[in-house]
Amino acid sequence: MKDEIVESISALLKVDKSLVKIEYPKDRTMGDYAIPCFSFSKELHKSPMDIANYLKENLKYNTNVLNGYLNIFMDKKDVCQKVIGKILNEKDHYGDNDYGKGKRVVIEYSSPNVAKPFGVGHLRTTVIGQALYNITKKCGFDTISINYLGDYGTQFGKLIYAYKTWGDETKAKESLINELKRVYVKFHEEAQKDPSLDEEGRKWFKKLEDNDEEALSYWKWFKDESIKEFDKTYKLLEIDKFDSYEGESNYKDKMEPVIKMLEDKNLLQISEGATIIDLGDITPALIKRSDGASLYITRDIAALIDRKNKYNFDEILYVVGNEQSLHFEQVKRIIEKMGYPWKDQVKHIGFGLLLQDGKKMSTRQGKSVVLMDVLNESIDLAKKYILEKNPNIENIDEVSRKIGVGAVIFNDLKNYRINDIEFNLEDTLRFEGNTGPYLQYTYARINSLLSNKQNLSVSYDNIDINEDKWNLIWNLSKYEENIISAKENNDPSIIAKYLLDLASDFNKFYAHEKIVDNDQNYTEFKLNLSEAVALVIKNGLSLLNINVINKM
């Protein structure tokens, strides 16, 4: 619809298409599309009003002119028939588009640390990453998800030593993660008294690096058990699987070649005993410690080059906190200095902190909060609220799980990702206002209406499309452009806001008029419209990895 309008205007005024901007009027009653005519004014040496009036005379659309804007009114019945028809026909595929057709995107996200509980610190990367994965696929990209586990480093030497020294096999069988946590704490306590323990840790890490069998088998055991443990959290979040599980350990033998390349290109310098790359106006990157050990950035560069070779991506997204922006800037500069022409394909998708009372979220002891605990707490609270509203509900466990988990995810995704978000379980689970449960409630409401549907074909002859309905239909037609915008900005909150707006429009419609009435044809039309809304809510929430509920 938009393209046609741009074509006609640019032809009529003989101006370049890029000059023709199509906006949405602030007030929806002013029109469906708005063309500001100010920018033509300079080009054509006429007043915006004259230009707008000229367009009004010569365009085949129904228009009006106000304050230098040309407002266009679409044929409501025509749009309505097309949009509803398209949605009911395409169902879950409504909004599919080929924005990214033929292009490949790699997304790295979640990335919990092996041998540690899945902390709430990894919630944001997980849900933002997963939403971007879903959105990207919807846009037709060939998408690859990578979970880059923190599975390497001196702490594994310490863990092996600690487990060998103080580990209890029976406890380990119950929960290896808890047992590792216990011995790791013990290690640190003992190491305070006896610093030689740190040396033991380093020795075991060295053994691990040298592929010592015993060290490797412990390490592998820790890693396998950790992944099993993570899968419980992923299952609750309904994240099936990642296309690739990698770890820092995958790159232990790929770093030397990278360092060699850097050397060959004369990029390395020695400074204060360490090996660095000078990056001009930003902080130099530390490639090797003064003791010769490699660092995080070296592994990241090795991994990046490896992925480029392996996947030949058009874009790679790193869903990692804002605080690492310097790190990624360094990575990009180094890639560029190495002579690779694709540094602009590397994108850091940063996000703000999860705060509680204005401070980084942690337990009373200052430890990181276990994500599973937060989700379970949310589910319990949801259950309590649901039973207050509806004591006879069926499938209470399933419903409270979907609402409890969905609320936490929605709370994370509803705001612009760069901003810090305040986490308050009460607010998150509020059953009023801009929340996940509000959307799920709207869906459930529509779902119960739909039992009245008779699947008749609708005649549009005597149908009145009032403001409530038109707002809804117009909003439904904008779904695809919102998905694309969410991808362009790599920001799932665009979808979340869109859905809130849509649900709000539906609830107005629902409150203002009766949907099932005596007029069979009109009822069927309103039910079709309702079903279209339900399909889009379901579809949009699924992009955010949130489930809908049929009854609540």
Added chain:
RNA sequence: GUCUCCGUAGCUCAGCUGGAUAGAGCAUACGCCUUCUAAGCGUACGGUCGAGUGUUCGAAUCACUCCGGGGACACCA
């Protein structure tokens, strides 16, 4: 100190690739269920868009300066 992000209603935030009277939710006060899920809808109250200067026909939006807050800044990841 340098770099960077942020500053919009009492609170949480939209709007920011410049455009028509600055929008939601929560909170507060009212109103709406003999009729489809009131987890909803509506009304009222609430704003020098941190401050200033500039660019522009037009600035919450762009640029610069300042103020306030967060984060990063070499041997962690």
